[in-house]
C-alpha cells in the first residue's frame with residue numbers, strides 16, 4: 292500500500308495489465324476537504340445557482356463534497372445543504388466542469404481518434420452545452436464585452452485538456468464507466484453518494500477509480516485530504532460490488548501530476564468509521580440548529596461571508612425544527 296505523487300506515464304498510472312473492458316459497474320460520488328489554501332481545494336463543480344425559495348429538508352445522504360464542507364466549516368455545510376443559499380459561479384469551478392465534460396465525451400470517439408486536437412475541438416460545443424444548461428455561468432463574463440477574458444479562459448481550458456495527454460493515453464483506455472453516479476446505504480442507515488469521473492476495469496477484474504482535478508496537486512503533507520474523496524468512492528464501490536478497488540488515481544491537470552493510492556479493506560473500514568462519526572455530528576447539528584462557523588483561510592473563497600457571524604453577518608432563520616442541545620435524539 293503506498294501513496295505516491297507521480298509525473299506519471301500512462302504505464303505508471305495503470306492498473307496491472309492496463310485498464311480495458313466495458314464491465315457493468317458500480318455507481319458513485321464527488322470532492323475534497325481542505326487544509327490549505329490551494330486551487331485544488333476550490334470545489335471544481337460549483338453548487339447550482341438555485342433561485343429562492345427553496346424547501347429546507349434535513350440532510351439524508353452524504354457526498355465527498357459535502358463531507359468536506361462539514362469538515363472545513365459546519366456553518367458552510369448548513370448554508371449549502373440546508374439553507375441552499377445561492378452561490379456565484381467561479382471561473383475555476385466552471386472551467387473544471389467544462390474540462391470534465393470534454394474528457395468524458397472524448398471517449399465517444401474510436402480509440403485511435405482520441406487525440407489532443409480532437410479533444411480541444413470538443414471545447415466549443417461543450418461550452419455551448421454548459422451555457423445552455425447553466426445560463427448563470429455567463430455572469431462570469433458579463434463585464435467582458437470584447438470577449439478577451441473569455442478567450443483567455445477558454446485557452447486555459449485547452450491547455451488543461453492538452454496536458455491530460457501527457458499523463459494518460461486515452462487511445463489505450465476503454466473506461467467501464469464515465470461520470471458514474473453511485474449510491475450505497477451502509478448498515479447504519481447512512482447513504483453515501485457521489486459521481487465518479489471514470490471507472491476502469493482490467494481484464495483481470497481489477498477496478499481503478501479515476502478523478503480529474505483541474506487544480507494543482509497538493510503538497511505531500513496534504514495528500515491524505517485529497518485522497519479522502521477517493522477512499523469515499525472506494526468505500527461505496529466496495530459496499531455496492533463487494534470489490535475493493537485496486538487503485539485510486541487523481542489526475543491533476545493543473546500541475547501535471549498523478550496521485551495514486553492502492554487501498555486495503557482496513558483503509559475503507561477507517562473511512563467508514565470516520566464518515567459515521569461525521570454523520571453523527573451532522574445529525575446533532577441538524578437537530579439542534581447549532582452550526583458553528585470555523586474560520587480558516589478558505590473563508591476567502593466562501594460566498595456567505597455576508598451572513599456569517601465571523602464576518603459580522605447574521606445567518607437566515609433556521610428553517611428546520613430544533614431540540615435543545617444534549618437532550619437526545621429527537
Ligand code: SF4
Nearest residue numbers: 364584585590593599
Ligand atoms: S465565511 Fe468562513 S466561517 Fe463563515 S461560513 Fe464561510 S467558511 Fe464558514
